[in-house]
Amino acid sequence: MRRSAPPHWEVEIVDENVESVPHSPRADIIGVCGMGVQHPRQAELLTYYRKRGYFVVAGGSYASLCPERYAALANAVIAGEAEYVWPRFCADFERGAPHALYRETGTVALADSPVPRFDLIKLDRYTTATLQFSRGCPFLCELCDIIVMFGRKPRYKTVEQVRRELDALRARNVRSVFFVDDNLIGNKAVAKELLRFLRRYQEQHGYPFDFGTEASLNMAQDRELLELFRAARFTWVFIGIESPNVEALKHTRKTQNTHEDILTSVRRIYSYGIDILAGFIVGFDSDTPATFDQQYRFIRDSGIQIAMVGLLTALPRTPLHERLRREGRLIEHAEGADNTKVGTNIVPKGMRYEEMLDGYVALYRRLFSDRSIADRVRNKLRHLRRPLYSGEYALTDKSGIVVRLLVKGILRGGWPRLFHFARSLPWLQPGKLPLAILDWIGAISMRNYADRHLVPPRPRDAAVAGKWFASFERAILRYLRDGRASVELSLPAGAAPRVKIRVTCGLDREFFRRCRPRLQHLLRSSRASLMLVVEEIEMHQLRNLQRLLRSLARHGDRISIELSDRLRDLVAVDSSTFHFVLDRPHAS
Numbered sequence: 001m002r003r004s005a006p007p008h009w010e011v012e013i014v015d016e017n018v019e020s021v022p023h024s025p026r027a028d029i030i031g032v033c034g035m036g037v038q039h040p041r042q043a044e045l046l047t048y049y050r051k052r053g054y055f056v057v058a059g060g061s062y063a064s065l066c067p068e069r070y071a072a073l074a075n076a077v078i079a080g081e082a083e084y085v086w087p088r089f090c091a092d093f094e095r096g097a098p099h100a101l102y103r104e105t106g107t108v109a110l111a112d113s114p115v116p117r118f119d120l121i122k123l124d125r126y127t128t129a130t131l132q133f134s135r136g137c138p139f140l141c142e143l144c145d146i147i148v149m150f151g152r153k154p155r156y157k158t159v160e161q162v163r164r165e166l167d168a169l170r171a172r173n174v175r176s177v178f179f180v181d182d183n184l185i186g187n188k189a190v191a192k193e194l195l196r197f198l199r200r201y202q203e204q205h206g207y208p209f210d211f212g213t214e215a216s217l218n219m220a221q222d223r224e225l226l227e228l229f230r231a232a233r234f235t236w237v238f239i240g241i242e243s244p245n246v247e248a249l250k251h252t253r254k255t256q257n258t259h260e261d262i263l264t265s266v267r268r269i270y271s272y273g274i275d276i277l278a279g280f281i282v283g284f285d286s287d288t289p290a291t292f293d294q295q296y297r298f299i300r301d302s303g304i305q306i307a308m309v310g311l312l313t314a315l316p317r318t319p320l321h322e323r324l325r326r327e328g329r330l331i332e333h334a335e336g337a338d339n340t341k342v343g344t345n346i347v348p349k350g351m352r353y354e355e356m357l358d359g360y361v362a363l364y365r366r367l368f369s370d371r372s373i374a375d376r377v378r379n380k381l382r383h384l385r386r387p388l389y390s391g392e393y394a395l396t397d398k399s400g401i402v403v404r405l406l407v408k409g410i411l412r413g414g415w416p417r418l419f420h421f422a423r424s425l426p427w428l429q430p431g432k433l434p435l436a437i438l439d440w441i442g443a444i445s446m447r448n449y450a451d452r453h454l455v456p457p458r459p460r461d462a463a464v465a466g467k468w469f470a471s472f473e474r475a476i477l478r479y480l481r482d483g484r485a486s487v488e489l490s491l492p493a494g495a496a497p498r499v500k501i502r503v504t505c506g507l508d509r510e511f512f513r514r515c516r517p518r519l520q521h522l523l524r525s526s527r528a529s530l531m532l533v534v535e536e537i538e539m540h541q542l543r544n545l546q547r548l549l550r551s552l553a554r555h556g557d558r559i560s561i562e563l564s565d566r567l568r569d570l571v572a573v574d575s576s577t578f579h580f581v582l583d584r585p586h587a588s
């Protein structure tokens, strides 16, 4: 059976995380993949390409969970694992009779999964490559879509397949590999076999890789397993801890986290040199306003720096979704696919909805205060005595990283941050320094993200934007008067200010000269977002527009750019930096 695209098909992979999507590619079929959080962009891309006459196919984890949401967006939807149904689609397409929906109703034997086409990915743009060994998880957590999509009986690739994938990655000089399994230790005996194989592989090849993975907390109770993780050089593991509240864990049927005190488990894993990243959830039925403080204290004491806290979200088809629907506790029309937003689709039981949102935002604020970051670094390093992570970079790269952290991260926080940074560093144990540095880099980037996306707009932002607007209008008055440009400011309640600038032809160098520093100032000094609509522009001004975009790139995630059809081919907009609006109805 053929399990990938036919060999005579030419395939290209574009990942908008690291590169721009092409707006008029040379292609017959365009497949667009995405998780729930990416659904708005996925929908936008599908609509855009479809309108331009391409045959568009939707796939990925959200299409697998709720293919019905894609029926109006795509010519065909691949729901579920693609190994068997994709070749069927390809054959139907070649015959000129593709169906609208291909749904994998069973499960795929992973021995049939091909080696990924790593050659089609720009691997040099990633810090970590991914490899999947197993699918499925034996547990029963009520909120989980994994067991709905992949089942409870873990399925595995052979170690031979893993060897082939590692060889391919090694040949491309990849140093860091993330085993993207739902739970690598779903079947401990098989996991141990894999780890023994990885230990041998690492020994044979001089430890070419740092590994990381996702596993359930019960790994902490098996010392042989922990030893094998260490020997195979797993420098980190992501664990769904969810809550230190045992009631909440029992209620959500995450009983594997209740075998012993969670802090004890965490510290035992640390004692093998393995770092922990973890997921936490607030909004369980037994959670009350007091839960936020309990979560905070646990996260601080555990020293977990990359603590991804989300609001309980009911994903379609999960037992949680079903129960809350029965109980009338699903919020109608709430999107419910993005657990990184301040909002969700469930009505909590132990507190008011608004209380939950406020508590959530305050928890993030507390976690990413300089004091809390430093406390966690210290609490972790106290127990993580021999970290496997050693930050093996060339000396020049190392100094570059530290200088960037100092200049862009630490010094910007002023003396208080410098003080907390300095007190958290293990001055007498240089072997632990790389991990402390890594934690600060991770924490500061999470803090920046939380500042931009989670913290409610400051009243000051509206005042700053209002003042800015008046002076900006004055600066480009003559362009506004004769209709070459227009500018609008809106101050939506509960959201950051929005500025929209529309330009038509007749601009000159002076226009860009006036705009550039003023826009930079607006974005630097407030959380305002910017929408730039370019309807027409003279060819000789393209360079100035391009320069303006380059100067704003730093704030790219707050900037949307819309170009007329003609300009799309002329202006290079990096859609991995900016929101490059391709289809307006779905633009956020």
Ligand code: B12
Residues within 6 Å of the ligand: 031, 032, 033, 034, 035, 036, 037, 038, 057, 058, 059, 060, 061, 062, 064, 065, 078, 080, 081, 082, 083, 086, 130, 132, 144, 145, 146, 180, 181, 182, 214, 308, 310, 315, 339, 340
């Ligand atoms: C690796 C991973 C990540 C990595 C991604 C790294 C990377 N650059 O690849 C990181 C850590 C960054 C990540 C982040 C997040 N993730 Co994530 N992640 C995963 C994980 C563990 C594996 C995904 C994977 O690579 N699988 C291997 C591939 C081969 O399999 P697959 O994705 O199942 O795809 C199959 C089919 O769907 C199909 N297919 C896939 N794409 C396409 C496209 C087309 C066109 C077609 C035809 C077919 C097709 O073919 C594949 C083979 O059968 C999954 C869990 C899981 N098992 O899916 C969660 C998962 C996808 N993540 C999830 C979530 C929620 C997130 C976050 C929102 C978490 C958070 N709160 O921050 C963020 C979002 C980040 C962002 N803004 O983009 C959810 C998504 C829920 C949903 N149903 O949409 C999942 C399912 C885990 C879960 N249950 O919570 N994640």
Ligand code: SF4
Residues within 6 Å of the ligand: 137, 138, 139, 140, 141, 144, 145, 146, 147, 182, 183, 216, 240
């Ligand atoms: S342990 Fe993780 S993957 Fe397994 S059922 Fe629970 S939430 Fe899902």
